[in-house]
Amino acid sequence: MKIATYNVNGVNGRLPVLLRWLEETKPDIVCLQELKAPQEKFPEKAISDAGYKAIWHGQKSWNGVAILSREAEMEEIGRGLPGEDEDIQSRYLEVMINGIVICCLYLPNGNPAPGPKFDYKLRWFQRLTERAATLLAFNTPVILVGDFNVIPTENDVYKPERWVKDALFRPETREAYEALVSQGWTDAIRHLYPTEKIYTFWDYFRNAYARDAGLRIDHFLLSPKLDKRLIAAGVNRDVRGWEKSSDHAPVWIELLDK
DNA sequence: ATGCCGTGGAAACCACGA
Numbered sequence: 001m002k003i004a005t006y007n008v009n010g011v012n013g014r015l016p017v018l019l020r021w022l023e024e025t026k027p028d029i030v031c032l033q034e035l036k037a038p039q040e041k042f043p044e045k046a047i048s049d050a051g052y053k054a055i056w057h058g059q060k061s062w063n064g065v066a067i068l069s070r071e072a073e074m075e076e077i078g079r080g081l082p083g084e085d086e087d088i089q090s091r092y093l094e095v096m097i098n099g100i101v102i103c104c105l106y107l108p109n110g111n112p113a114p115g116p117k118f119d120y121k122l123r124w125f126q127r128l129t130e131r132a133a134t135l136l137a138f139n140t141p142v143i144l145v146g147d148f149n150v151i152p153t154e155n156d157v158y159k160p161e162r163w164v165k166d167a168l169f170r171p172e173t174r175e176a177y178e179a180l181v182s183q184g185w186t187d188a189i190r191h192l193y194p195t196e197k198i199y200t201f202w203d204y205f206r207n208a209y210a211r212d213a214g215l216r217i218d219h220f221l222l223s224p225k226l227d228k229r230l231i232a233a234g235v236n237r238d239v240r241g242w243e244k245s246s247d248h249a250p251v252w253i254e255l256l257d258k
Numbered sequence: 259a260t261g262c263c264g265t266g267g268a269a270a271c272c273a274c275g276a
Contacts, residue, residue, distance in 0.1 A: 009275080010265050034275085036266060061266055062274070109276055149276070162259085168276060203276070204263040215276075247264080247276080 001098065001255045003029040004236075005218055007106070007147040007201075007248035011035040011064070014246055015043055021239050021250060022050050028070050029097055031104035032056075033147045034246075035064025035090075042066065059090035065104045065146070072098045083127040091124070099258070100226075101135055105146040110167030118167050121149070125176040133183055135223070142223040144185065147248065149217055150177045152187070155195065156216035168217060186227040188220035188253045193233075200235055201248045209240050218251045229256040 004027035008014040011032060022030070030052070035042065039058035047054045047068060056066035057079045067074065077094040080087070091106040105128065110121030128144075135142045151169040154160040163169035181187060189198055199214025208214065222230060232254040240249040 013265060034265090109274085111276065151276095163276090166276070201276075203261090205261065206263095217276080244264095 001029070001257050002027045002252055003031075003102070003143065003145070003220070003255065004250050004252040005031040005033070005104070005145045005147070005220070006250040007033040007218060007246060009034050009036070009246040009248065011037050011066070012041065012043060014244070015046060017239070017242055017244055017246070019046060019050055020242070021236065022052070025236060025250070025252070026070070027252060028072065029102060030068040031102065031145050032066040032068070033064075033104070033106035035059075035066060036061060037064055055093065055095055057090040057093045059088075063090045063106060065090060065093045065106050067093055067095050067097075067102060067104050069097055077101065081124065081127045081131055083130060084123065087124075092128075099141065101140060101142040103131075103135070103142065103144045103146075105144065105148070107147065107149045109149050110173065113165070113167040113170055118170075121167060122172060122176060125173075125180070129176070129180045129183070132180060132185070136183060140223075141226045143226065144221040145219070147217060148177065148219050150174070150219070151215050151217055152177050152190075152219075155197065156199075158199070158211075158213040158215070168215065181221065184224045185221035186224075186230075188222055188227070188230055188233050189216070189251070191222075191227055191230060198235060200251050202240055204247050218248060220251070220253050226255070229258065230254075231256055
C-alpha cells in the first residue's frame, strides 16, 4: 500500500500536474494540502475521473486539506483539531482507511516569528500533540502526515545558519516536533534514510530547485508497530521540475499490506 | 539578508506562503 502526501499550492491551478502525478505513480492513498479552494470549488469530478474517492476540507483562498483513496473505503473521523473553537482555518482532516487512522495536516507556517502567527503555530502544534496522544492511546495504527512546516534538524536544510530565526527552524519549533515524535512516533523517511540529504520543498525563488537549496518539511509519522510494516519511502523530486509545479514535491511511503 | 515567484481573490493591487 502506497501512501503519498503533496502540498499542491492551489488544487485547481495545479490540477494538470496533480493528475499527471496520480497517473504516473498511482498511490493508493493521497493527502493533499494547501487546496486554496472553497469547499464547493474542489475538483471532485476530475479526481473521480482519475479513479479516486475524495474527502476534503476546503476554505476560501487559503489552507485546505484533502484525502484521496483509489480502492479502499474511507470513513471520515473528523475535521479540524480540537482545542480552539475560534480556529476556523482548514488544516486538519482525519479518516480511517484499511484499519489505519490517517491524519492529513497542514501545520501553520508561523512567520514572522516572534509574533501572533508564531504563537498560533505553537498553539496548533500543542493541540496536534494532544490529539496524537489521544490516538496513540487507542493502540490502532495511525499516520500523521502532511506539511508540518518544520525543519527537524540541521540535516534537513541546505544551509542551516540561514534559517535559525525562521519559524520553520526556530528552537521552539524543533522542540515541539521532538516532543511530538518522542511520544513514540517514527519519522518514516529518517527511519529508512538516517543521514541522507532529503528535501521535499524548494523555493520558487533564486533558482532553488536547480541549486538543490531545499528543505525537508513534509513528513510521515508512524505510530508504534507501523514502522515494522514500512518497506520503502521517497520523494518524487522530478515532479518539482515539471512545468507549473508546486514548490513542494510529493513524498510517499510503502507499507506492507496486512 | 532578501518574497526576486506563484496562487487566489478582488480589483488592475494585495495577502500570503517558507
